[in-house]
Amino acid sequence: MTVLLEMNAIQKAFNGVPALSGASVEIERGEVHALIGQNGAGKSTMIKVLTGVYRRDDGKITFNGHDSVLTNPREAQAAGIATIYQELTLVPLRSVTENVMMGYEPKRFGAFIDWPAAHARTREILTRFGIDIDVKMPLGSYSTAIQQLVAIARAVSLDAKLVIMDEPTSSLDSSEVKTLFGVVRSLREAGVSVLYVSHFLDELFEICDRVTTMRDGKTVGCARLAETTKLDLIAGMLGRDTSEITEAGMTEFGGGTAKKGDILLEAKDVATGPRLTKFNMTLHRGEIVGLGGLLGAGRTEAARALFGVDPLRRGTISLKGAPAPSQPANAITAGLGYLTEDRKAEGIIPDMSVRENMTLALLPRMTKGGQIDRARERKIVQHYIDALGIKTADMEQPIRELSGGNQQKVLLARWLAIEPDILILDEPTRGVDVGAKREIQLIIRNFVDRGYSVVLISSEFEELVEGADRIVVLNEGRCITELTNPGVTEHKLVQALAQTSEASA
Amino acid sequence: MSTTITETRRKSVRQLVHGHGGIVALLAILLFNMAFTPNFLQLQTLFVNISQVATIAIVAMGMTLVIATGGIDLSVGAIMALAGALAPLIFLSEFGAANPALGVTLAIALPMLVAIACGLFNGIMVAKLNVQPIIATLILFISGRGIAQVLTNGNLQTFTNPHFSYLGTGKVLGLPFQGWLAIGIAIFLYFIISRTTFGRYVLAIGGNERAAQLSGGPVALVKIGVYMICGALAGLAGLIVVAINSASDAARNGSLMELDAIAAAVVGGALLQGGRAPIFGAILGAVIIQLVKYTLLANGVQDEVALIAKAGIILVAVYVQQARKE
Numbered sequence: 001m002t003v004l005l006e007m008n009a010i011q012k013a014f015n016g017v018p019a020l021s022g023a024s025v026e027i028e029r030g031e032v033h034a035l036i037g038q039n040g041a042g043k044s045t046m047i048k049v050l051t052g053v054y055r056r057d058d059g060k061i062t063f064n065g066h067d068s069v070l071t072n073p074r075e076a077q078a079a080g081i082a083t084i085y086q087e088l089t090l091v092p093l094r095s096v097t098e099n100v101m102m103g104y105e106p107k108r109f110g111a112f113i114d115w116p117a118a119h120a121r122t123r124e125i126l127t128r129f130g131i132d133i134d135v136k137m138p139l140g141s142y143s144t145a146i147q148q149l150v151a152i153a154r155a156v157s158l159d160a161k162l163v164i165m166d167e168p169t170s171s172l173d174s175s176e177v178k179t180l181f182g183v184v185r186s187l188r189e190a191g192v193s194v195l196y197v198s199h200f201l202d203e204l205f206e207i208c209d210r211v212t213t214m215r216d217g218k219t220v221g222c223a224r225l226a227e228t229t230k231l232d233l234i235a236g237m238l239g240r241d242t243s244e245i246t247e248a249g250m251t252e253f254g255g256g257t258a259k260k261g262d263i264l265l266e267a268k269d270v271a272t273g274p275r276l277t278k279f280n281m282t283l284h285r286g287e288i289v290g291l292g293g294l295l296g297a298g299r300t301e302a303a304r305a306l307f308g309v310d311p312l313r314r315g316t317i318s319l320k321g322a323p324a325p326s327q328p329a330n331a332i333t334a335g336l337g338y339l340t341e342d343r344k345a346e347g348i349i350p351d352m353s354v355r356e357n358m359t360l361a362l363l364p365r366m367t368k369g370g371q372i373d374r375a376r377e378r379k380i381v382q383h384y385i386d387a388l389g390i391k392t393a394d395m396e397q398p399i400r401e402l403s404g405g406n407q408q409k410v411l412l413a414r415w416l417a418i419e420p421d422i423l424i425l426d427e428p429t430r431g432v433d434v435g436a437k438r439e440i441q442l443i444i445r446n447f448v449d450r451g452y453s454v455v456l457i458s459s460e461f462e463e464l465v466e467g468a469d470r471i472v473v474l475n476e477g478r479c480i481t482e483l484t485n486p487g488v489t490e491h492k493l494v495q496a497l498a499q500t501s502e503a504s505a
Numbered sequence: 506m507s508t509t510i511t512e513t514r515r516k517s518v519r520q521l522v523h524g525h526g527g528i529v530a531l532l533a534i535l536l537f538n539m540a541f542t543p544n545f546l547q548l549q550t551l552f553v554n555i556s557q558v559a560t561i562a563i564v565a566m567g568m569t570l571v572i573a574t575g576g577i578d579l580s581v582g583a584i585m586a587l588a589g590a591l592a593p594l595i596f597l598s599e600f601g602a603a604n605p606a607l608g609v610t611l612a613i614a615l616p617m618l619v620a621i622a623c624g625l626f627n628g629i630m631v632a633k634l635n636v637q638p639i640i641a642t643l644i645l646f647i648s649g650r651g652i653a654q655v656l657t658n659g660n661l662q663t664f665t666n667p668h669f670s671y672l673g674t675g676k677v678l679g680l681p682f683q684g685w686l687a688i689g690i691a692i693f694l695y696f697i698i699s700r701t702t703f704g705r706y707v708l709a710i711g712g713n714e715r716a717a718q719l720s721g722g723p724v725a726l727v728k729i730g731v732y733m734i735c736g737a738l739a740g741l742a743g744l745i746v747v748a749i750n751s752a753s754d755a756a757r758n759g760s761l762m763e764l765d766a767i768a769a770a771v772v773g774g775a776l777l778q779g780g781r782a783p784i785f786g787a788i789l790g791a792v793i794i795q796l797v798k799y800t801l802l803a804n805g806v807q808d809e810v811a812l813i814a815k816a817g818i819i820l821v822a823v824y825v826q827q828a829r830k831e
Contacts, residue, residue: 309719332721346719349712351780360709360720363702371700414720 003062004029004193005050005162010059012045014401017393019045020056020217025195027162032184032194034204034225037214038237038435043197044403046214047164051076051083064161082155083164090151092140097122099139100154125157126150129183145176152183156192163187164195167431169203173294181207199433201230215239238435261285264453265324265422267306270315276301277477279315281455283422288444288454290468292461292493298477299457300341303424306455307331307338320421332361337415341426341457343404347411350400354392355381357399358410362417384413388443405436412443423447424455429463441467461490473497526825527772527789530818534796542803552681554799556673556749559683560742562791564762565769566687566694567735569787572770573698574728575711575779576631576638578735581766583649584623585743585759588616590653592744593662593753596669609668617740623649624736628729646763653755663752673748683745687788690738695784704782707731711779768815769794772822793818 005027012020020042027033037043048054050061052070061068063079070076073083090099097115100122108114122135131149139147148168155163165184169177184207187194196208204211205225213221213236221236265283270276276298283289291299304310306317308325317324325331331338340346349357358381359366366373366380381395388409392402399407408428415423425444429437441463448454458464464471471483473496481496538545564581571578592612595601601608623645630641675682698704706727709717718724739759747753771777772793773786797818801811 307719328719329721329723338719340716340719345713346715349709349716349780351712352708356705356709360705360717360722363705364721367702372702372705374700 002029003027004031004064005195006060006062007046007050008060008062010046010049010061011057012049012054013057015393018217020049022218023059023214024219025212026222027193027195029161029193030188030191031210032188032196032208034208034211035195035197035214036199036201036204036211036233036237036433038405038433041214041237041433042217043214044166045217047083047166047195047197051081051164077158077160080159080161081164082158082160082162084148084151084155084166084168090139090147090154092147093138095137096126096133096135096139096142096150099150100125100135100157102154104158121157125153129153129186130179143176145172145179148172149180149183152180156187160192162193162195164197166197167199168196169198169200177203199431199437201233201434204233205230213237234434237433261287261451265306265317265319265455267302267317268315270302270305270317271313271477272301272305272310273313275477276305276310278479279305279474279477280479281472283453283455285421285453286448286451287470288448288456288468290456290458290464290471291474292464292471292483292497293474294497297474299474300426301477302474303338303426303455303457306424307336309338332418332420333364335418335421336424337361337418337420337422338424339411339415339426339428341430343407343411343431348399348407351398353396354385354390354399354402354410355395358384358395358413358417361414365418380417381413384417388413389439405432405440408432408436408440409443412440416443416447420452422453422455424457426457427459428456429458429460461493465490465493526822527774527786527793530772530821531789531793531796534793534800538796538800538803542800545803550799554795555684556681557799558791558795559681559687560745561762561765561769561795562687562788563683563690563738563742563745564766565773565787565791566691566784567731567738568763568766569770569773569775569782569784570694570698570707570731571638571735572767572775572777573707573711573779573782574731575714576728576731577642577767577777578627578732578739579639579642579763580623580627580645580649581735581739581742582759582762583646583653584620584736584739585746585762586650586653586755587623587656588620588740588743589747589753589758590657590662590755591616591619592669592747593664594656596666597662597664605668609666612669613672613744616744617737620736620740620743621733622736623740624733625729627736628732631732632725632728650755653758657753657755659756661752661754665751670748670751673745673750686741686745691784691788694734698782698784703727703730707782708780711776711781765791765794765815768819768822771819790822 003026007023007025010020010023011018023042023046025035025046035043035046045054049056052072052075055071063081068079070079097119101118106114106117106121119135126133126135129149129152131146131153133142133146139150152163168180172180184194196204198204208225210222210224211228211233212219213233215237261284263282264285267279267281270279279298279302281289291302293299301310305312306324308327308331311326319325319334319336325334325336328338349360355377359377362380363372366377378395384390385392385395390409390413391406399410402410412428428444429440432440444454444467456464456468465488469485471488471493473480473483473493475497483492483496544550568578568581595612595615596608601612627642627645630636630644631638671682673683677685698707706717706722709722710724710727714724743759746758769790770787771790773788773790774783775781775786794815797814798811801814
């Protein structure tokens, strides 16, 4: 095999703060190469330097035998580097064909788009990946998985030599992951290289050839996956000893230890629409209740109902004995916090500073004589930056410049700052690396230990099983069963899901 | 060695232009005028420009707030006409003639209330009924001026009322009253934006409305609030124009003001997608727009050509904004 890409001793700093200092990666032709590291380790920066989004301060990039001097993503695409971003960058309201062909439409008389040819070519490209859909339908009418595969198909149709996938499976269910892996394997067979960024280490062993580990802007190791272990990789990312981790356990959670307090939140036969038809749950003081289920089971809808975002069509929710809030603002006053699943669309305000993002929910309680009490605001923000270990240049840095894990911590601080009794956490560790994940889990555990309660939604069974005291299992908008820790295992949870799927089928 | 020096210099010039494009443009226009426009460096010129620019600036500041929430208000010109038409009707009425002091007070207060009500209407359309801002404010854009002309039977109302005219011709410390008024409003709005929860919510809504809503922000109320402020400022500007002219012409008062105000806000650094509210930028934008108009007029360029120049400024402002975003 020959080398396709070599990035050597890359340096990049933002406002004097180094993001990359001597990072290197080497990818062979037709290789699936994993890139792992904690949030803030420099993976995204590395990719953006490669694709010309950022200009490197120093270092050498050789791509396809030439020195690479890409200055924008368009040039990267032309050179054969295609990127499938974590957040999809397609146009959901336009048809599949338009999305795949965008910018490269077949033309008639040099000006008019040749639609029959465009549809046919799109169909042909998608069939190669085993996707059989109506290409004239809007892309947004298909699942996230299909949209992602369409993005990959588009990339490959542009004769990509290297496809960069940033957390491609974070929003896919297991069957969709299988389809994706099939596509990755067919790329490898076609001689296309894949740079695969993922936090799901199990996946890497299934699909990747080699793995490069980054930490604090440096490359700390490169290994064949066949010759390494999951524990080694985690140790590499964290910069810790393997034996240390074995003792501490894989997550910072330990469910089933809570003593039951009085009932704080109770939902009875709640329905808000077709995606949540019968939801029951009780939450006691000092308890973590998990919501388990597959994609589309109604977990997020349940969270939205509890927080007063979606109006109830049926059923009742009571909060500390009183009727539940009908609006987020009331919910916050009543002592509820809701960390949303979609950080970008519903969480951060990208252009605002860390400080302004963190105190957004606290604002009504932070006024003095009609003004924002700025001294108190700074004090609170500094407290949470220190307490949660948020990596930021200072509190005035725009939140969009932070890594995903640090953004998530700021949002977590937004809710901790209102000192809520109950936190509803929807996928709190999604798109977050191993280190930040453990930290976030520890923050949640500490919060519960102080006598507060958490409703936890997580697609990672490991997190749910180890973290929750009880798990309410949902399927197609209905509560099916409830599992109580200690004694819940991943196996039991999967079994419950499997049984309910059969029962409803 | 020498290349690095020129490069840093080039870089710093570029940064200067990007960071303070408005001020650079302003200086350029001023230098041009000093060199070519006859009688530019005279107090009379300053007074004329201040009294003209104040109305644009006042409306542009309201527009900046609306734009900061991701909205737009096309009705400001019509609201000016409406407020301007009402004022003389009140103090020229029998009641107003009989009670001059009360007449002038009401002639200012009632049109302002009507202007605020127009803002309330816009705000409810946008925030409660979820009508696109451009469509919602188009309603008053069309009907507001119509109502104003119906109220005055399409006539030009002329008057002599020194108390009311103070709004447009009075002087404080030797400078036009409305100039001070604009600066006072700017300081007040700057305070609101940077120091109050209302201001923080304005920027949060423009930055990410769903996040603001889910964080407990009173999104609908804040949006209605900015349209009401914008309406009030437009009403005030309408009164000032009438006061300057000692006449109210419902057909011309505030005509095309919505475009000047949007242009001033954008030149001042407002982003049309929201999330930014440069209040003093809006004043700077208004000054630039006014000076360009004045420069062309004073140098004998036709009004129609001046419009093209204005479009040119907006184009440059948008370009600079894009470059700044990278």
